[in-house]
Structures are given as C-alpha cells and as structure tokens.
Amino acid sequence: MMGQDDDFVVCEDGDEVDEWCYVFDPVLEGEESPRVNFSCLTPEEIIQTQKRQIQEIADLLVISPSNASNLLRHYQWKTELLHQRYWDNPEAVLKEAGLVCTTPDADEVLTLESPGECLVCCEEVAGPECCALKCHHRFCNDCWNSYLTVKIKEGEVARINCPAVNCKFSVPDTVVRDLVDKDIYEKYLRFVTRSFVEDNAQITWCPAPRCGNAITTDMLKGTVVQCRCGFRFCFSCHNEAHSPANCEQVKNWQKKCSDDSETGHWLGANTKDCPRCGVFVEKNGGCNHMTCRQCKHEWCWMCIKPWKGHTDYYACARYEKAQKKKAEKLKKNKKQSKMEQLEAQREEKRKALERYLIYYTKYLDYDAKLKNSPAETEKAQAKMKALQSEQSTLAEVKFIEAAVEMIFECQSVLKYSYVYSYYIEDNSSEKHIFVFLQEELEKTTQNLMEILESPVILTRRTETVDLTKLAQTKKDNLIYGVQHGLVENE
Template identity: 40%
Template sequence: MSDMNDDIDVMDGDTTLTREEIELLTEEELQEMGVTREELLAQLDEGKDEPFQEEEEVEILTPTSPALEENPITMKEIQFVTLDPDQLIQQQQELVSEVSNVLGVPVGACGILLRSYDWNKEKLWNDFFENKERVIKKANINVNDFKIYQGVPGKEYECSVCFDTYDGSNMLAMACKHYFCQDCWRQHLITAINNGNACLTASCLERGCTNLIIEALVKELVPPDSYKIYSKYLVRSFVEDNPRIKWCPTPNCGRAVFCPETTVDAVQCGHCNQKFCFKCSCEAHVPASCAHLKAWKKKEQDESETATWLTANTKDCPKCNRSIEKNGGCNHMTCSQCKHEFCWVCMDDWTSHGSETGGYYKCNKYKPEDLKKKLHEDERESARAALEKYMHYFTRYANHDKSQKFERQLREKTEEKMRELTQMNKYSSWVDVEYIQKAVNTLIECRGNLKYTYVYGYYLEEGQEKNLFEYLQEDLERVTEKLSDILENTPVDRFNRDEIISTTRSAETRLKHLIEGVTGGSKLTATEMF
C-alpha cells in the first residue's frame, strides 16, 4: 500500500484539511488514508500547521542527471518544458553557440554537425574529440572553411548550369570552390526549399560534389518568404530529429515539449493542456502500452473484424454459397437467393429430415462427416466468443471516449458557470469557485484513463492481476460517474462546494491507485516550467 503521506497529498494537495473538510470525508476515504476522523480532528485541535509531515522535496532532474540515467523508472518526478516557436529558435541557437564554443568551429558548421547527430551534443562532442575527420566526413562539410566565395571581379566565368558567361562579381561558390551564377544558385535553393525539409540536406550544384548547402548562402540569395520557410524546416529538424523534443499533437498548437526522459508515458502541453504520450505522440493512453494501442487501432480499422462477425453469425448456403444469417430459432432455413431449403444444424437438404431424424425441427442425424462439421462449428463458436470479448471492451472504450468529448465541451462552459456563481454573490471571488474548474479537469483526466483501461484490459491475461485491475477500474468508474452526474445534472445555484471538492479528491485518489496498481508502484508526474 502507498505511504500514508502520499495518500494525504493526493487528497488535499498543498493545503491543510479544515474541520469542515474532515467532517465531509467518507469512511472509505478515511480507510484509504489510514486514519480515523477523530485522529484528524485531534491533530487539528492541537494547533499543528500540517496534520502530516511535509512532502519530501523532489530533485529537479536534468538530461545529464545520474539519477535519470541509472534508474529512470522509479524516480519521483520528471520535469518537462513547453516551448513556443520563439523559444524553440532560441533553444536551437543557444545549443549551436554552445557547441561552437566547445568545438571551436563556425556556428553554421555546428548546425549541420548537430543535425547529423540528431541534436545530441554529448555524442557529437565525444565523437568529435575522438575522431574529428570521421565526424566531418559524415556531415559532408568543411569546418575549416565556412564562407561564401565570390569570383574575381573583371574576370569572366562560364556557369556550367546555364552555360552563360558572367563577370566574377556574379559568381558564387562554397568551400568546394565550384562557381555558379547567382541566378542558378537561387533557383537551385528555391527548388530545394519547395521540395520540403530535404532542403536541409541539399548539396552543391556540381555533379558528384557532396558538400552541403550552408545557411549563409540561403540567407544571401533567396527571397525573405523562402528563407522564412527554410528557417521553419530548421526548427522542425530541431524538434523532429531530437528524441527529447516532441510536437504537441493538437492541430495548430505549434508548441513542442522538451523532456529529458524519452520513455515517459504522458506529458502535457502548457499551451492547450493536451496530454500525450512522449513515446508515440498519440493521446496519453495510460495504462495501455504503445504496442497495445497500435494493435487496438489496427483492430478498430481492420476489415477482418467484419469477417469475424460473418464467421460467428452466418453460414454459407450449401447450394449457392450465399452468406445467410440465422435470425430466428427455427433450424429450417430457406436461401433468399436460390430458394434452397436446408437444416441449419447439419446443413443437409431439408427434405432428408422427418420423423426418423427426431422430427422436422429436431436434427439428431449422425454421419462420419459430422465430426468435420462439428470442428467447423467449434471454429464458429470460438470466433463468436472472440467477437463478444472484443465488443465488450470496445463498447465501453467508445462510451468513455464519447463521454470525454462531451465533458471537454463542458469544460468550455465551466468559466460561464463560475462567473454565474460569483455574480450570484454565493462566493466573493474567482478563487472561491476554481474548484469547479479543477473538478471538470479531473473528470476529463479520469475519462481518458478509463477509456484506455479497456484497451489494457483486452490484452491482459486472466488471473489474479486482472482481477485486481478490474476492481480498481470499477472503483474509479463509480466515482467518475458520480462526479460526472454532479457537474452535468446539478443546476449552478445548487452546487454543493464541499461535495464537489470531496468527490474530486476521491476521483484523484482512485486514479492514482489504478495507475500505481498497473505500473507496480512507479510514479511519473510532470511539472510545467514555462
């Protein structure tokens, strides 16, 4: 069982329980906390600032923290950061400058080097100091010469792309000294940018030259709009090639989340509050694993589910092979297509049935080939059982998904309800009604986790572990439905603040118990820093 202080922390956050709140605690909640109501009241009467000892201070973990590297699963807290587009550019520039100072190479070269190492500065440093030449060759750049060269003014050059002759002042080259006219360079760069993020790996115009295009050349030649697009691809590379940064999956959010631990189950965007899995970038799906979710989505979309239903619920007409569904109790079947009459049980012609088979509506015929038919029937029963299992879990998964969508709409109306309460003078300030917002957010979080408990449960083998899981699942569902009923069906002027706060705490506790029960006690939380 979890430490008693941890249970209290979940129940009351960072505040002390008041006498009124203690009185509102249910016997079930007191049992979970491991104390009696009298003990809580006695501690309150003694004048203690906190009825229980203060929560242990949590160390902030950095990407190089030994604790993170040695045992990432059992650490108490992982901090992640939400970054907007400007902050992403700033982080990228700071990283490039840092690497430039350490390696002693131009800033432009460092950007290319980091991209070739998926923005992992530690690995780049190690490889660079171990074998500088190999790193440079891998990146296809010349770190000792990162300038744009102009031809000699007054001297004529022939551009080997357009075959026109130009004055040297109109001819440009990189460190490889392959000169081309500015118009051909410009067209080459704009075409590369229009082709997408492949522009970051575009190389020199000279056939066979692998020198990568440097950013300075792009900035010098392309129009501002094209350079803006190029810059976006640079930022996208910083996010998409970097295992410690992921885009928020919410459409048009435009934020990214940095997390030092790449195997975290869930992070939350600080802009739109979307929770998502840092490993697969799908909606947060605790307690289901990424593999479970992938298999579940395939099962949802797989047309074989239709085939399973047909196998479980239909048989083929023995004459024309048309699929027939049995929609009644009678075994006398007539094919709607060819009008053939047959027995549903043995699939033989109906005319062969009579008093000698036990009556027209009772087939007790036995033939050696019946064993083969029995095997086919067993396959149908197995398919039917598999379908029933899937539909059991899918129906409940879909129900929680639908409820969560409805409750997200409820969140949009929450501020209106909070405003109504303050205008009714039931509470004096906005702070006094923030409990409603917290309750709705908790409700949505519980719904999301409950939805994916049915994905997890579908793949969980029968046994003691599944029995415990289903108990915790049912416990969370019960209090979630109670909180949903209060928030959705109670008029604003009849909101009971203490009841909502108490039910919210109860939901938080049960969600914590479910997650810890599934993960074996590991606890990963996240803190917004920006």
C-alpha cells in the first residue's frame, strides 16, 4: 500500500490549510464490514430474553419450560449444540442432564400418599409432607428446604442434583419454587439469570462500575461494543475499547506496567552495587565520588574501585586506562570480560527503559484526558444550552456534541496506538507508516479540540463538521490499516 501516489488524497478542511490523509483501500467485495450488530440489554430485557429462549427450546423439544431451563444451563445456553445432540440421541441428553420427563404436562415429582421415612432426618413423615423425584428418593419438605436453601445461597444453581448420595437426577425449577421460601426463590432466579449471561458465549456484562446491562452479539472476536451507559469495551477481553492494539498486546502491556520486573529493569539500568555491602546506589548527577549511605564506603562510580588515589572528581584515569586496555585487548580477543558484559547489559536495559517510558508517558497522557471526559462532556452540554437560550435550536448546536464524542473516540484510539506502536519493530516500514497515521490523527484531534474552544463556534459550524468527519476518516484508516496490514506482503 505504501509508495503509490494515488494512495494519498487531499482532505479539504474548510478554509484551513489542506491536510494529507492516508487512505486505505475500501473494504473489498465479499469481505465483512467491520461494523457489527449488537444489542444492549437492560436487566429487565435480560430476563425477557432468557424466558423467550427457554420457551423456544420447550416448544421445539416438546418439554416443560422447567426442563428446558435445566437443559440450557447444562449446555451453557448453547442452543445449537443442544439441538444437535438432542436430535442425535434424546434419551442420552436427558440422562446426562439428570432429567426424565419429556412432555410438558408430565409430572416432575412422584405423588406420595402413604407415609414414609425421610432419607436425611430418618423421621416418619406423611406423604403430603414429603417430596421425591423420579429417582424415588424421599425427603421431607423441611430437609428439602434446608438443602435447596444452602445450594442457592452458595450460588450452585447451574445444576442442583437430588440430595441422595451419587444420585444424578436434577431438581426441576418448579420443585425449587414449591419447596423454598419466596425470597430464596427470587435469589435462585437471579442466579439463573446471571448464569444466562456469564455462561453464555454470546452475552457478556458491561464492565462499567454500577452498570447492570449486558451486551449480546454474534461476533465474538475483536468486537468493540458500546453499552447504553456510554462505556465502550472489547467483547473478547472485557477491557475498555483498545483498538488498534489487540487483546494479547493489551494484556502484556498491563502486565508490563504493573509488574515488579519493571522496577528491577530500572534498577539495573540506573544503579550499581556498592562494592563493599552490595546495596543499590543511584547516581542522578554530580561527580563520580560515591559514598554508600549504609556502610560509608567511598568508591568511584566509573571503575567501582575505592576512592583513595583518585584526583579528578569528574574523570577516572583508572577507568579510562582500563577502557583503552580493554579496547586493545578486544581487538586481539573479541570475547568480552565479565565487566564489559555487565556494562553492555546495563546500557541495553537503560535504552529499553527509555524507549518504554516514551510510550508509557504518551499512554498516560491520553488516559488522563479520557478520565476527564465527563467534565468535558458537561462543559460541552453547558455551551450547547447557553447557545440554545441565546439564538439557536438544539439541531443547530448538535454538531458540538458529535465533535466532542469524536474527540473521545480518537483519544481512545491514540491511547492504545502507543501500546500497539511499542510492540512494532523500530525502523521498520510498518512502524514508519503507523507513526505517520498516528501523527495525522493526533494533529486533527488537536485541531478539533482547539476549534471547540472558539467563542464564535456557531460561525465555524461547517468547519467543525468537516473536521469531525476528517477525524473519523483518519481514525478509521488507522484501525483499518492495522487490521488489514500496513504493508503489503512480499
């Protein structure tokens, strides 16, 4: 893609100076569009979606909704897998899930009329005060209540088996409803609903704090979705939206930023061991005369020898002489001494740390800007409200809101662009193209931020709208380039 003149077009920006914008080829015919369909479900909609799915399975398999719910939980709400296995061998599927009843109107428990002994408390109990599944294991209602209550409070609702030892029969929802207290049954239903989201590969909770919504989509890999609360996140790893970096890069970056190994990396690059006691000593300026705070040993930073005999505080004759000898020796023998190896390793660590800090600083800069987005949103809304009260309608000032939202999207992409760029090999063709796209997006985003600060923003409406579209184009180009390759494979 690089190297052809027609890969570059001039993007008009009102009366401003034309900006060059790198444009990738459009989505080829037959390729899927990067935009995907997803739905945001409120807690009430989650329950309705769950009930609808249960009823569809019950109608299709001609079983009770209670058994359909148990089957779906057993197969982690994977309806296609359940369909396939059920029609291949219905009896085996029901047995595996601990179910017996197959018709909607079939009794799920035995009718007990005569008294019998409870297998838990060993008390003789009248028939109406007992309950037994099709496995014929009889328990009194009090023991049932205690057993089910404990299971529900512990969150074990995916499958509750008969209390009998080694019995694989599953307790139907209707039995749970009839044998536990109302508040416990409501908790049971909440756990079942939670399993509908957490065990379902096509649904996930919104990770935003205090948000109870869920997102459902058929696209499972690399999909960025947005909840109704406004939070944008990756459907695959549940982190905030991190394009253009992939999930693995974000995982490694987060580990790198929080790992103690970075502290060790800094120590190795910026400190030396005291030659007497071994404590870490940092030299952040000044002369080469070092005095250890712990053992009071005085030594030279350059040659690591005792300070006695040194006359120059800013140059070490011993070190320079040793370096000359080593240079001459290196010509004869290319094998490095242990000291040279340590120095080479220290220099390598220092360069690696400096490189990391460059990207980390920019990452933190955009992270801080995004954390300030609620305040910026309030500021924009206040400006829109003031303009409406003076001379405009809501439709005429809506472009301000669109521009602010575009700034946040671009800042998010730029934040993680430094994560992606960190893992690209320096001085490669891919790095050069990516940095160009990155700088172009930064420049346009900054211009858009500056124009929103204008006191006569209404007179620059067309310019703002055009700049918002330009930012959208550059953001999409950067992401598209990463997803489809910044350079052509030779």
